[in-house]
Amino acid sequence: MTVRNGIAAFALTLLGGEAAPALERQEDAGVVFSEVAGQAGISFRHENGATPDKYLPETMGGGAVIFDYDNDGWPDVLLINGGSYVDADVQNGARHRLFRNEADGAFTDRTESAGLGISGYGMGACAADYDNDGWMDVYVTSVEADRLYRNTGQGSFVDVTGESGAGAGEWSASCAFADVDRDGDVDLYVTRYVDFRSDNNKYCGDEVTNVRVYCHPNVYNGLSDVLYRNDGDGTFTDISREAAVDTTEGKGLGVVFGDYDDDGWIDIYVANDSVRNFLYRNMGGGAFEEVGLLAGVALGEGGQPLAGMGTDLADVDNDGRLDIIVTNLSRQTHNLYRNIGSGFFVDATFPTGVGAATLPFVGFGAVFLDYDNDTDLDLAIANGDVIDNVEMFRDDTTYPQRNLLLANDGSGRFTDVGPRAGPGFALEKVSRALAAGDLDNDGDLDLIIVNAGQTVDLLRNDGGNRNNSILVRLVGEESNRHGVGALLRLEVDGMTRVRVVKAGSSYLAQNDLRVHFGLGQAEFADRLEVIWPSGTVDVVERVGANRIVTVSEGAAAASRDPFPAR
Numbered sequence: 001m002t003v004r005n006g007i008a009a010f011a012l013t014l015l016g017g018e019a020a021p022a023l024e025r026q027e028d029a030g031v032v033f034s035e036v037a038g039q040a041g042i043s044f045r046h047e048n049g050a051t052p053d054k055y056l057p058e059t060m061g062g063g064a065v066i067f068d069y070d071n072d073g074w075p076d077v078l079l080i081n082g083g084s085y086v087d088a089d090v091q092n093g094a095r096h097r098l099f100r101n102e103a104d105g106a107f108t109d110r111t112e113s114a115g116l117g118i119s120g121y122g123m124g125a126c127a128a129d130y131d132n133d134g135w136m137d138v139y140v141t142s143v144e145a146d147r148l149y150r151n152t153g154q155g156s157f158v159d160v161t162g163e164s165g166a167g168a169g170e171w172s173a174s175c176a177f178a179d180v181d182r183d184g185d186v187d188l189y190v191t192r193y194v195d196f197r198s199d200n201n202k203y204c205g206d207e208v209t210n211v212r213v214y215c216h217p218n219v220y221n222g223l224s225d226v227l228y229r230n231d232g233d234g235t236f237t238d239i240s241r242e243a244a245v246d247t248t249e250g251k252g253l254g255v256v257f258g259d260y261d262d263d264g265w266i267d268i269y270v271a272n273d274s275v276r277n278f279l280y281r282n283m284g285g286g287a288f289e290e291v292g293l294l295a296g297v298a299l300g301e302g303g304q305p306l307a308g309m310g311t312d313l314a315d316v317d318n319d320g321r322l323d324i325i326v327t328n329l330s331r332q333t334h335n336l337y338r339n340i341g342s343g344f345f346v347d348a349t350f351p352t353g354v355g356a357a358t359l360p361f362v363g364f365g366a367v368f369l370d371y372d373n374d375t376d377l378d379l380a381i382a383n384g385d386v387i388d389n390v391e392m393f394r395d396d397t398t399y400p401q402r403n404l405l406l407a408n409d410g411s412g413r414f415t416d417v418g419p420r421a422g423p424g425f426a427l428e429k430v431s432r433a434l435a436a437g438d439l440d441n442d443g444d445l446d447l448i449i450v451n452a453g454q455t456v457d458l459l460r461n462d463g464g465n466r467n468n469s470i471l472v473r474l475v476g477e478e479s480n481r482h483g484v485g486a487l488l489r490l491e492v493d494g495m496t497r498v499r500v501v502k503a504g505s506s507y508l509a510q511n512d513l514r515v516h517f518g519l520g521q522a523e524f525a526d527r528l529e530v531i532w533p534s535g536t537v538d539v540v541e542r543v544g545a546n547r548i549v550t551v552s553e554g555a556a557a558a559s560r561d562p563f564p565a566r
Contacts, residue, residue, distance in 0.1 A: 124508025
């Protein structure tokens with residue numbers, strides 16, 4: 001054993017057990033990501049309206065959602081645009097874009113007919129069926145006023161912000177849906193950032209040389225996040241104060257829901273910029289307790305707050321517990337917090353290899369995904385500095401940066417494989433939102449990346465489906481319609497893999513709600529268990545590989561349809 005490996009083994013022993021040996025698996029050689037946005041018809045350039053005045057939102061957007069808005073079984077893509085603070089024509093032209101998946105590798109712009117083009121300097125979005133009518137609705141965040149769009153079921157959306165009561169004001173960033181009170185419909189959490197306005201744009205930089213930069217968030221006051229309770233009649237009630245999530249100590253950018261302590265109640269994790277991160281433990285009855293410091297997920301390894309931007313939550317070491325990733329600035333590393341049970345986490349950033357791989361980068365979007373279908377969750381991260389003229393101050397970094405693909409060896413240790421993952425991961429852009437989904441229904445996960453002030457990237461996964469997989473689609477009855485918040489356990493080849501249905505995560509983004517499991521070379525999974533938000537448990541035995549499995553809550557059987565494009 002080398003000294004380096006010996007240290008890693010010792011560190012992992014301190015984290016709660018011996019270093020697990022890497023599982024034998026098919027080599028991922030041949031898994032390549034190709035950038036095909038233009039080829040696929042996704043023509044979108046994010047407009048950030050960059051000016052010499054350095055308005056802070058110019059460097060922070062935009063967003064992306066992968067969701068099936070027309071219920072045809074093929075994931076569509078919504079991209080959120082910015083705008084301009086000085087040019088009305090640019091502002092008016094900065095429209096959001098909805099691209100319909102045509103099931104043949106191509107997408108069609110359906111923005112105008114769908115009624116989703118309004119901007120207002122947008123940031124991000126999330127999607128869920130808030131009224132349980134079977135159609136996915138959309139919430140769009142912005143620097144000024146958010147909007148809730150109800151899906152009519154006829155290919156269009158209606159702005160219901162006013163009548164719903166869910167229009168958070170001021171600078172909102174990420175959002176996410178989940179059923180926090182287990183009443184059968186999804187509630188809504190919206191992170192809010194700082195009290196920037198166009199009329200209080202502060203000067204940051206060197207006044208002597210007249211070199212201006214985007215301000216650090218510490219020159220602005222933080223804003224309180226908002227938690228909306230779904231009242232079940234098409235309206236929402238702001239319960240932030242009574243739920244105890246209304247503190248102004250945070251500067252929220254990323255949010256993700258998940259039951260980290262396995263008590264049956266969905267909890268909330270918030271990534272805050274340059275102040276401590278929040279972990280809200282759901283106490284039931286609409287009340288939350290902030291336990292980030294106690295749980296060990298509020299600060300960096302050195303005990304200092306970091307520049308939390310994006311976040312995701314998943315079981316990366318296959319122990320059945322949900323771990324947390326948070327992206328930060330360069331020289332800070334992105335943080336991986338390992339869940340050791342009993343409500344506690346340890347900072348496993350360096351023992352797992354995440355520290356060394358992420359140290360040079362400024363991270364935003366983050367997604368746990370099994371890109372090579374080997375059963376274990378890997379990690380994709382969207383990178384790009386926040387200072388557009390950073391090269392004037394540092395010679396070791398740039399504004400555009402390459403993104404990261406970190407492969408999991410099966411024990412929760414990660415290695416950067418981006419340099420051999422094809423041309424898609426060789427690009428250097430100012431990346432922000434990152435979302436994953438099987439856009440071509442061929443059994444492996446593709447990526448959408450929105451870049452500030454630049455064209456969008458669609459990274460098509462070519463070769464991930466050399467291994468087998470399944471996609472699981474949920475239909476709730478007593479629970480919310482798409483099973484948001486459900487916990488899934490899959491048994492395959494003597495291993496158990498855990499996944500959670502999440503409507504919002506990463507940074508300003510949302511992944512496809514269908515749950516993806518890689519199966520390696522297994523021809524079937526022995527058992528699939530779905531634990532619904534209602535508490536109902538459904539079990540599907542012997543699930544064949546390379547199928548979309550639809551599980552309806554409480555039903556005796558599940559449908560199993562082959563991948564259309566396999």
